[in-house]
Amino acid sequence: MIKLIFICFFILNISFSAEQYEFTKIYTFGDFIVETGFCNKHISIRISEKSKVLFFEDCSLDGVYCDIDTLFLNFDKLPDFIYCYNLEDYSIIGVLISDTIYPYYRKVDLIDVFSPEIYGNINLSNDETLKEFVLFDINNDNRKDIITNVIKRGTNLYPINPFSDTLSYYQIRNMVKNKLK
Amino acid sequence: MSSKALVDESGNIDQTRHYYPYGAIRTGTGNISDYQYSGKELDRTGFYYFGARYYDPNFKRWLSCDPDEQGWSPYVYCGGNPVNMVDPDGEFFIEAMIIGALFNTMMNAQNIDNIGDFLGYAAVGALAGGGGAFVGSAIAGAISFGGFAGGFVTGASGGFIGGFVGGSGNTWMSGANFREGLLAGVEAGGIGALTGGLLSGTVAGIDALKSNANFWNGKVYESGGNFGAKGKFLDEEIPAGHKPTDTGEIATTDNNPNYGKYGYTRDGGTRPHFGTDYVGDVDDNVYDMYDGTVTKIGLGKSYGPESVRVNSVLNGKNYNVDYGHLSKSIVAAGDVVRSGDLIGYMGRYGIPNGSPTHVHISVWRPLPGGYQGFVMPWWR
Numbered sequence: 001m002i003k004l005i006f007i008c009f010f011i012l013n014i015s016f017s018a019e020q021y022e023f024t025k026i027y028t029f030g031d032f033i034v035e036t037g038f039c040n041k042h043i044s045i046r047i048s049e050k051s052k053v054l055f056f057e058d059c060s061l062d063g064v065y066c067d068i069d070t071l072f073l074n075f076d077k078l079p080d081f082i083y084c085y086n087l088e089d090y091s092i093i094g095v096l097i098s099d100t101i102y103p104y105y106r107k108v109d110l111i112d113v114f115s116p117e118i119y120g121n122i123n124l125s126n127d128e129t130l131k132e133f134v135l136f137d138i139n140n141d142n143r144k145d146i147i148t149n150v151i152k153r154g155t156n157l158y159p160i161n162p163f164s165d166t167l168s169y170y171q172i173r174n175m176v177k178n179k180l181k
Numbered sequence: 182m183s184s185k186a187l188v189d190e191s192g193n194i195d196q197t198r199h200y201y202p203y204g205a206i207r208t209g210t211g212n213i214s215d216y217q218y219s220g221k222e223l224d225r226t227g228f229y230y231f232g233a234r235y236y237d238p239n240f241k242r243w244l245s246c247d248p249d250e251q252g253w254s255p256y257v258y259c260g261g262n263p264v265n266m267v268d269p270d271g272e273f274f275i276e277a278m279i280i281g282a283l284f285n286t287m288m289n290a291q292n293i294d295n296i297g298d299f300l301g302y303a304a305v306g307a308l309a310g311g312g313g314a315f316v317g318s319a320i321a322g323a324i325s326f327g328g329f330a331g332g333f334v335t336g337a338s339g340g341f342i343g344g345f346v347g348g349s350g351n352t353w354m355s356g357a358n359f360r361e362g363l364l365a366g367v368e369a370g371g372i373g374a375l376t377g378g379l380l381s382g383t384v385a386g387i388d389a390l391k392s393n394a395n396f397w398n399g400k401v402y403e404s405g406g407n408f409g410a411k412g413k414f415l416d417e418e419i420p421a422g423h424k425p426t427d428t429g430e431i432a433t434t435d436n437n438p439n440y441g442k443y444g445y446t447r448d449g450g451t452r453p454h455f456g457t458d459y460v461g462d463v464d465d466n467v468y469d470m471y472d473g474t475v476t477k478i479g480l481g482k483s484y485g486p487e488s489v490r491v492n493s494v495l496n497g498k499n500y501n502v503d504y505g506h507l508s509k510s511i512v513a514a515g516d517v518v519r520s521g522d523l524i525g526y527m528g529r530y531g532i533p534n535g536s537p538t539h540v541h542i543s544v545w546r547p548l549p550g551g552y553q554g555f556v557m558p559w560w561r
Contacts, residue, residue: 086531
């Protein structure tokens, strides 16, 4: 009987102390799934394989995740991801860089960009979307680069002057390297 | 000495601070210690405690009068020249006079035969030190440029007065006539102006460079580490506005007493906060701070569809005053609003789950080159 009480207490304790994750957006990249949402007082992100192998889970940032895309940066077997999250009048764009050891991903904030919705004079039509970043090969080197703050209409991208800027693939790699030093 | 970085036992950096000359935080990370600018304790009110009185680094003023009533304004910090001068306890001029008196008696020790000579040379030194500091600080407070030029003008003016008073006083003490003393004063004043100007200018210029500012005029070119469009803190003063909420309190969190303050960073990041967050509850009143015209309702997804922008002319310049995260606005674009008018109610649009309910207020104007220039909103 005492054992049973201990087990019940243990289970109750675990269930009350665990982070309460709520995922509201799911991105699929081949076999990999990235989910974003909320957890306790922060925002959450989770990377798993379709077979439900959990690679990474984080509940530490404030704001709202706005977009996720994938980009191979270090050529191990795991994909790397570019993320962005909104905070007040700006957005942070960063990289989830894969690692061979647990916890398999490391979060690296790269740059912050001002919100053109607040400081610019843009009026989006129904078929237009504001993207905090897009991946696009701008220098024809067969590597995708980052363009920040663009309006997307269909397959066309329109930079927003002066809020748009570019970060080349190799700049991204160097920034990640330097930030992880 | 201002605290720039704090490390733990392993040498890892736990806190960094970079300051503007008057002590406002330019960038920083972590919140381990309250002992920051000039090594003084940053009170939870946002003011530094200097022993004799409190100091507000954002308004660049003491909160109470100098107990010794020194200087051209007893509320001005370091006589308006914080790059070249320090004020360890809020009583700056007394120290300049004491140092002047000690220095002059030491330099003229061979001419001192009795207590009268000693007191005379001490008085000349005190007058030279205090006079130089007084004039230097008055000039520094009156000019609007910094860097080498600002330091040179300040140092030269203070150096001339100090040199003139010291030179003429010491010459008269040695028994020379009035004209000889005057000539010696002019000569010493000239040397003092040149050496003080060059020394002070070079120190101020180097300090400006360290603050990412222009060497010659001290103008700050600060982006806040942004990309594409950039923000910078403007060294411009705007008048006090109406209290934007019923309490006027700035938001704090358990982990970060500086959460809502202008110029501070959050969560260990490097990006400064370009506005002030006034805390409250959902549906609390939000009042317009400055006379102006409502130009926009809805400022993007982070501030929400009910956020309000008011265009106000302050000290002759056009500023946008943004009120973010409102649950409801009761004004429309084109409305003319007066300082103190109710414009809406506090909400939580775009505020992260764990952060306190607040209205974010930023005062800014677009600048050439894709910059947004910000000034600190404040009320009285």
